[in-house]
Amino acid sequence: MGLANWYEEHVVPRLIKCACSSPAIMHLREKVVPLASGAVFEIGCGGGINQQLYDTSRITSYAGLDPSTKGLEFARAEAAKRGWQADMRQGFGEDIPFASESFDTVVCTFTLCSVGSQAQTLRELRRILKPGGRLLYAEHGRAPDQNVRKWQGRIEPVWKRMAGGCHLTRPVTSAIAEGGFDTHEAGERYAPKTPRWAGWMEWGEAIKTG
Incomplete structure (x- = not known):
């Protein structure tokens, strides 16, 4: 395993787990995740x-997806600790x-930023939802202020x-609406308490149309 692959597989999941559990981000997760109900992905x-x-009183089943072997190890260990039957x-x-x-219900938190194709991923999330199903999301992304967007483009x-x-x-x-x-x-x-170039957050509930 090369150094780059080792970094991606072992260091990045730990960095993400740490960064994505900061108080500001957990506050947004708390706004959307508890709303999940029924069969949840x-x-x-x-x-x-x-x-x-x-x-858990609102959920009939739970399934998930992640590309990271190490990230899934963390998730499966957490599920085992909680006694979840999770796929x-x-x-x-x-x-x-x-x-x-x-x-x-589909739950998507701080994930659309890192998928290969945002549009294709949203098509897949729409596909697996039942008619009228809900997408609960909390994400960071493109800021509305031009000076912040300039820094985002430079740093990205x-x-x-x-x-x-x-x-x-x-x-x-x-993008979700589209x-x-x-x-x-x-x-x-x-x-x-977050740099503005990394701190623009959007969250909510979206319904599958059509």
Whole structure:
């Protein structure tokens, strides 16, 4: 295993687990994850960070997907500790290995920034949702202020290499709407105590249309 592969497989999952459990980010997770109900699918489930936030009385089944072997180890260990019966698989959001219209709720937190194709991943999330199913999301992305966006564009090439392909400049709610969802409930703000180039957050609930 080369140094780059070792970094991606062993260091990046730990960095992400640490960064993505900061107080500001956990506050946003707490806004959306407990709303999940029925048959639930979580994309980017590696690390198991969201598992503590689910209301298990509302959930009939739980499945997840993550590309990271180490991230899935963390998530499966967390599920075992909580006694969850969870179907967590290794894979990518552009080709989700679950049948169409299988889930009532999809949970997507701080994941759309790092998938290879945001548009294709959203198509797959829409595919696996039942008609009228919900996408619960909390993500960081492209800031509304031009001066912040300039810094995001400058920092992003280096940031992607350090942070597992994480993009700073991707739109969030507008991209979800373009992916065939009704984003009727959404929030947005800069996260406190976070550099603005990394701190623009959007979250909400979107319904599968059509």
